[in-house]
Amino acid sequence: MVNSIPMGHAQFAGRFCRKCLYSSLSVKDMIRFVKMVDPDYDIYKRSGYPQDHPIPNQDAATRIVSDIIHDGYYIDFVELLIEVDRSGYMGRRYELRGLDDVVGDIIQAGFSYDKTTKQFFENQRERISRNWGRLVDGNERQMAVLRLDIAGNSILVKENPRNCIEKAYGDLRTIVTKAVVSRLGRLWSWEGDGALGAFMLGNYNRMTVLAGMEILNEMFLYNRTANPLNSELKIRLSAHSGPVVYYNNEAECLKADTIKKAVTLESKAAVPNSLVISESLAVTCEQILLNIFSTEKNSPSGKYRSYQICQEKL
Numbered sequence: 001m002v003n004s005i006p007m008g009h010a011q012f013a014g015r016f017c018r019k020c021l022y023s024s025l026s027v028k029d030m031i032r033f034v035k036m037v038d039p040d041y042d043i044y045k046r047s048g049y050p051q052d053h054p055i056p057n058q059d060a061a062t063r064i065v066s067d068i069i070h071d072g073y074y075i076d077f078v079e080l081l082i083e084v085d086r087s088g089y090m091g092r093r094y095e096l097r098g099l100d101d102v103v104g105d106i107i108q109a110g111f112s113y114d115k116t117t118k119q120f121f122e123n124q125r126e127r128i129s130r131n132w133g134r135l136v137d138g139n140e141r142q143m144a145v146l147r148l149d150i151a152g153n154s155i156l157v158k159e160n161p162r163n164c165i166e167k168a169y170g171d172l173r174t175i176v177t178k179a180v181v182s183r184l185g186r187l188w189s190w191e192g193d194g195a196l197g198a199f200m201l202g203n204y205n206r207m208t209v210l211a212g213m214e215i216l217n218e219m220f221l222y223n224r225t226a227n228p229l230n231s232e233l234k235i236r237l238s239a240h241s242g243p244v245v246y247y248n249n250e251a252e253c254l255k256a257d258t259i260k261k262a263v264t265l266e267s268k269a270a271v272p273n274s275l276v277i278s279e280s281l282a283v284t285c286e287q288i289l290l291n292i293f294s295t296e297k298n299s300p301s302g303k304y305r306s307y308q309i310c311q312e313k314l
Contacts, residue, residue: 012074014065016101021061024096034064037076072136075120078102083118117202121184130186132200135246144208144241144281146197147262148176151234151272153193164228179214183207189250205241205284212237212275213307220309237275238266269299279303
């Protein structure tokens with residue numbers, strides 16, 4: 001089941017987390033750890049306690065949990081607590097009593113925990129939220145975005161029957177959605193001739209590149225086996241990474257400079273049936289993956305590398 005309604009952290013009561021904090025940590029440690037996920041957090045401003053006034057453990061725990069649920073950092077905070085419990089922090093061991101209940105509460109809400117990435121993921125068999133079930137309005141995160149545009153859209157629409165256009169574009173959307181969602185990405189926008197996917201979890205830069213490559217390869221086969229149009233359905237793809245502020249409103253999300261850069265890169269650097277990746281994304285990729293791409297090139301929108309699908313001439 002796909003649920004596009006942003007959930008944020010409203011589904012979490014945080015009762016187990018409050019108890020875990022005040023029974024296991026000093027106020028100083030609580031503040032230290034919450035600032036690791038939200039560097040601007042100030043418990044004195046949020047609680048109203050004077051700066052030099054001691055805050056009781058239970059009051060601090062209640063205030064912190066309430067704030068991070070409201071601000072969209074609850075899951076990030078619990079991920080940090082899991083790592084602190086397992087590995088300690090700065091050489092000190094911590095035993096966080098009741099942490100299993102905290103984790104169980106998140107899993108009960110429809111998430112699973114991956115020990116490799118040390119992150120919680122939505123159970124995608126139950127729900128696929130555009131905010132990954134964890135972001136709220138105004139959250140800024142590092143993300144990678146994948147921009148897609150249909151080349152020659154107006155000509156295709158003019159020269160093909162409407163039912164053929166709807167069939168081909170529907171098939172394209174299915175291919176794109178599968179490539180994005182299977183790599184923990186979210187399809188944030190789908191216009192008549194363009195789409196935008198966003199990636200934030202796991203090795204999101206690599207996931208974005210692989211999703212773009214899969215889309216190109218699937219479309220190469222589709223054009224030769226199932227395309228109902230009278231000409232090839234060609235697409236241009238671009239990928240870029242950087243900070244993105246999440247908003248429940250789709251139009252507001254698309255105003256991010258990182259997304260605008262991806263759109264510009266697609267329109268200025270990509271040719272039909274190609275994927276271009278920005279310099280900032282390329283530097284995070286393994287060499288074995290970069291070897292599939294061209295050497296670095298220049299464009300008005302910056303440096304990039306390209307991957308192109310073409311049929312060898314006999």
